[in-house]
Amino acid sequence: MAGRRVAIVSIGMTRFGKHPDKKLLDLLAEASLEAMDDLPEAPVDSLIVSVMSPGLYEGITGPANILAGLLGFEDKLVYRVENTSGSGGAALMAGWTAIASGVVDSVLVVGGEKMTHKSTAENAAIIAGLVNEYERRTGITLPSYAALIARHYMDRYGIDNEPLAHVAVKNHLHGSMNPKAHFQKRITLEDYYRSRVVAEPLRVMDYTPISDGAAAVLLMELDKALSYTSKPVLITGISGSTDTHVVHERPDLLEMRAVKNSVEKALRMAGKSIRDVGLVELHDMATILEIAQLENMGFYPRGEAWRAAMEGWTRYDGELPVNTSGGLKAKGHPIGATGVAQAYEITLQLWGQAGERQIKSQPTAALSMSMGGFGHNAFTLVYEPGW
Amino acid sequence: MGSLRIQVCRSCGRGYYPPKIRCSCGSRDFYEVELREPGRIVTLTTIYVPPIGFEPPLRVAIAEFSKHGLKVLGRIDGDYDLKVGDRVWAVENNGVVVFSPAEGGEGE
Structure with missing residues (x-):
């Protein structure tokens, strides 16, 4: 150009x-x-x-x-x-x-x-501000949209949470080497599976x-x-x-x-x-x-x-x-x-x-x-x- | 049974819920129609950390319909055991689409 x-x-x-x-x-x-x-x-x-x-x-x-x-x-x-x-x-x-x-x-x-x-609830409300008014009335949020899409992906391609857990483990490994990252701690697959479910099938460890x-x-x-x-x-x-x-x-x-x-x-x-x-x-x-x-x-x-x-x-x-x-x-x-x-x-x-x-x-x-x-x-x- | 009033573009036939001001094809000419057919659940989730004003567990789903290329996000409020692929009726209740089973249930 x-x-x-x-x-x-x-x-x-x-x-x-x-x-x-x-x-x-x-x-x-x-x-x-x-x-x-x-x-x-x-x-x-x-x-x-x-x-x-x-x-x-x-x-x-x-x-x-x-x-x-x-x-x-x-x-x-x-x-x-x-x-x-x-x-x-x-x-x-x-x-x-x-x-x-x-x-x-x-x-x-x-x-x-x-x-x-x-608070987390106040943050969720601020972030949800961009969601369409009808969608918001159902109670959906951006994180729960990720859950809907994860369910759809898992069904279509026949996978479970394991590949998602590996993304979390990999990004935490990277964060552990970044002195400016919020989380500088590695996590294990066990840590991932121990974290609580936020919106099925996604857990705390799936989210930012x-x-x-x-x-x-x-x-x-x-x-x-x-x-x-x-x-x-x-x-x-x-x-x-x-x-x-x-x-x-x-x-x-x-x-x-x-x-x-x-x-x-x-x-x-x-x-x-x-x-x-x-x-x-x-x-x-x-x-x-x-x-x-x-x-x-x-x-x-x-x-x-x-x-x-x-x-x-x-x-x-x-x-x-x-x-x-x-x-x-x-x-x-x-x-x-x-x-x-x-x-x-x-x-x-x-x-x-x-x-x-x-x-x-x-x-x-x-x-x-x-x-x-x-x-x-x-x-x-x-x-x-x-x- | 159930029906849902949706908006359809007179120019390209695409259906919308919630309604739009202008269709992606450029037309502003819409009509409304009652959707009197069950849809099929494409994906669903149970939310354990819902926004303020909602009680967990909160179940939401997206269902797909055979007409007007329509999919709709809605809630599963009843105590039904619904899963992906199940046929559901969609009705509007207090401004929210609510799904209920279309097979093995009442009034198919």
Whole structure:
């Protein structure tokens, strides 16, 4: 594609987890400063902030303006982007677009959420806000949708919970090697089966926790970027796609069309095929979603991806490392931060700075998929090392 | 027995519950029809940690119907032993679709 190219030049992230002594703005500022301190001479023309519900969580409106004020930003292009749990992916799209279009040369994209001061029930109610009004009246939530889809997958392909347990064990293994993950403890298959059932057939250990945290990446036009770094991570493909808002309107409940179509379009833009991709961060709000998304992205045929974690293919040292950060499952899911934290992990891995969990291969392309709702609205990015 | 009032697109024939303002085919021309046939359970779950205002265990299911390409999310409120593949009637009760067994039950 001709025109201005966009690269990630620096990154920052708070630890994900419980931060009782910090508010949303503290977390956003911490991640922002880490990204800026990484490359202190780099100019920041714009600040784009990804947060889902600062109003409901902390009574805040205009978090982007508050953050710009705290960071001493004046005469900048500043705004907030929201796409529920896929807010981070949407904010990266906004940042990419602002640079590719020539409006600005650099954008600090920072996402965060402060959630753990609310009870599980209050969190569930806030998160359920995006579900269609009729669906909500039945008592369904996004986690119970994952259970409906897990039951359907198990029936269609004749599996039990074991492949799901292996996804949880794998992502906790990755989290145990990520000093910024919410859970840094390995779990066993026994731990998985001991956890209580939330919605049949899914257990506590199938689901992401509720976390606080923030992540930031500094995007820059490539020619400019090369004056500040020798290791720009190029964003060569980026796209978004939506599925039906009412989940039962989907022709095939296991076909996540927003995921599938956003991946297809982003790869086409990058001029890559799925076989070129050697590193993936995806939206494992529940273990079954890692399996369903890998199939819908095209990495494995339908009905086959359940083998991936069991066989070790998707482990950090496997042929297709998936969620080396620990994923939503172990790293945590402070909603507005999640999509940005995926870009953080991909960058760290491509730089070879992921420490203990560093992948063994040197992929020519990596992919992240940030999803809003239950496959309602997905954003996919394709990354390539720019050196 | 039971019936469910659904919305059907006059242009492409696709059925909706709950109703829409505009069909995915672009049409805004709908009619309503009573769906007088049982559906089949595609998937179901029992929720042990439901949202505020609901009592556990809460059973929800998605049933598929042969007409209008329709699937509907609903609740299983009665004490029925329903599983995937079972035929069910769907009726609306206080704004929620409720499923009950269509075979071996009353009024097939």
